[in-house]
Amino acid sequence: MSFNATRPTLLAAPGVAWLVAFMVVPCLLVLSYAFFQRGVWGGVEYTFTLENFARVADPLYAKIFLNSARIALTATVVAILIAYPAAYAISRAPRMSQPILLFFAVLPFWSNYLIRTYAWIVLLNREGLINNLLRTLGYTGEPLSMLYTESAVITGLVYNYLPFVILAIYSTLSRLNPELMEASRDLGAGPVRTFLRVTLPLTLPGVAAGGVFVFVLSIGNFVTPALLGGGRFQMVGNLVYDQFLTANDWPFGAALGAALIVTMIVLLLLQARATAHASGERKGEVER
Amino acid sequence: MTRSNTPILRIEGVGKRFGPVTAVDNVSLDIRENEFFALLGPSGCGKTTLLRMLAGFEAPGTGRILLDGKDISPLPPEKRPLNLMFQSYALFPHMTVRQNLSYGLEMERLPKADIRRRVDDTMGMTDLTPFAERKPEQLSGGQKQRVALARALVKRPKVLLLDEPLGALDKKLRERMQLELKRMQNEAGITFVIVTHDQEEALVMADRMAILKDGRLLQVGAPEEVYEHPAERFVANFIGVMNFIDGKTGADGVFAAEGLQVKAQGGKPGTATLAIRPENIAIGPPGDLPVSGIIVDIAYHGLDRVLHVRTAAAETPLQVRIPASGASNWKTGDPISLRLDPAKCRLFQ
């Protein structure tokens, strides 16, 4: 390579500097706030305390945390259950059409999150499309109140993050040597056992990557609970939002943020282990 | 070891098209019990498609496949008592060697103790015992190849199919594994059907071989038979090294090209191509023997030398193989004379 030893460092320097100055430092700063007291008028008083972390563990807030985790987990499981068959079907489609199918599966993911969430308000509203449809079909009772429910929040989360899960699972499926499945059939396993013992274990890294993504973004979400939950469902994201923008308790908000980050790091580490477990699938195999 | 002549596997008029391409064209073939059978041909000749039809991964477009007299064409791969050793080995990366070997037996729902015993036996036979608890990525190429073989053998299939089993190995290891494969086939007493594009490999290992080209079966026979009596010009060229000389056969049956006349067998009058192997040409000092030429190249191969001799008879120089010990005096540019052994000449018309 004609690049000398110092050039890579020089090339990377501006980007690294930007990330350090505007991401690492702010994150450390806000983390440090978690160890200080809240000022009388809302600011920060620089007296060391662990009180904020104790408050995170307070039953009132711990309940919100656990509730968020439950909603996020439900959304994660539902998203995986929908995404896996979809990714599988795409990976079985003719080679030529796979990139196109994949592109259109992921396209909504890059469009505006708010708009995608808003679309569900339109659908689930009491005067919304689904109630309308029911009325047209002869339903005469009270319009169903589907909006501002936990199911609405979960639906919104699943809808918004589904494309990424499809992408993650598809990418492991498409890298899987199809001869592995054939070998399993050849050795006497039917389609179901082949799926359970070969395909599924080997695509777990993709499932884990997609799942961690949905979980982390769901638990820290505040837009979906605010719009589809109508503010009735406090999630950690809303709590952080409130501490910074309404309650003006930055140190406590910082502690909540820290808890989110720790959750994320733990999950990412678990995911890395899942990936390591199914490793080696591409090494030592010959291209046909 | 006795080899019976009853066919264990009968391929009857099997054909397969992919869109406009005919991959396998009306192939009929009997494979006998306990023989080492090679499907040989250049890439794209349909040999892999044929193998995949035997294993059950492709459905034949036409024809039937009979195993022990029963039509297995409608059976899915998992219901066929044959096993395939994949070219990529297709070892399950998330399982140890032992788990890979046990997999197929677990599918037969055998008792745990039986599985353990059979897996241990097979690992012993294939020298894999020390690697039982390793994952495939911790194995060398040769070890992986043995695991793939063992995984199929442990099922005790009626026929073992091998798709380019040695393709991924380097030359030295490949030569050793050729003999290993033969030994294991003997020990296991299982019919082997191997797909290869390497004619040398087929010659060394196979009891009988079939040569395919463009989906068609050109010739079936023992290696010596195919080598000595190739049925078509393509086979003659594909198996071993062959010199070709274009010319005419007269009414007397004598083949003639410029500066060359041979009384070869089976010649009908008309244009013909004469084929002769490099080892069937004798050399002598200029003028001693009937065909004269000039040495344009000498290639040293250890045991023997191959002289490339330009003659008036053929466009490409003829290859002549002589023992390395007796050839030290010849130099490039020397005139030389040749004699073609009439008994070893073959005519294609």
Place this chain on the structure above:
Amino acid sequence: MSAALSSKLPGRIVLVLVFGFLYLPIAVLVLLSFNDSGLPTSWSGFSTRWYGALLANTYILRAAWNTLIVAVFATVISTVLGTLLALGMETRRRKSNGLEALAFAPMVIPDIVLAVALLTFFSRLGLTMGLHTIIISHVIFDLAFVCSVVRARLKHFDFSIVEASRDLGASGWTTFWRVTFPVLLPSIVAGALLAFTLSVDEFIIAFFTAGAGRSSITLPMQIYSMIRFGITPEVNALATIVMGVSATALLISQWLNRERQVP
């Protein structure tokens, strides 16, 4: 595939259902934006009046202008920094885990956390917040995405062509402009378009770093406040336009960055 290896029908059904789930809500929005009554209750004829209403709404126009400024500046800065970072990371001799984590973090960090961190940071510095702070913040994740797109291309990049160029007498600088850059250009543009889309759509971080007052409201912030008041026909029209712009940018990005036959 053998007759025994499952039919294609179940896969087709799954795809129809999933794509229906993904696109039906969007299709409904687009359709409603052309509904004369603007209400989801009934179709009262095709009309573009809500698009007209949009153009008359100065708040929305202002927000759109702000969004454009933010997206353009953030895209330019992040494309340069992200490309350089990608080059730096891929030409290093040894992989640095710290560097990998740093470049990966902006893509996975919950945006609410980054948002409050930046709010804390900017207010600690005593900076007046506005469009410039949104730009600074957007560059963080934009550059990470540009970097990952360009790196994906660099992974397939045959560095021997760089050596060939040097061997043929070109300087390092000439080699970069005549060989490396043209090969990378499609992925750089693809990364830039992706960054632009992300910036146009980003809400939470902009919301936290915009500061007080209406002057630095971006389109997503405007949409958010409109949605909170309920369904309005203008939102449908606005949503349709925003999605159209994003989808177009992505189509171009994808087309530029499509898999080429790599020899």
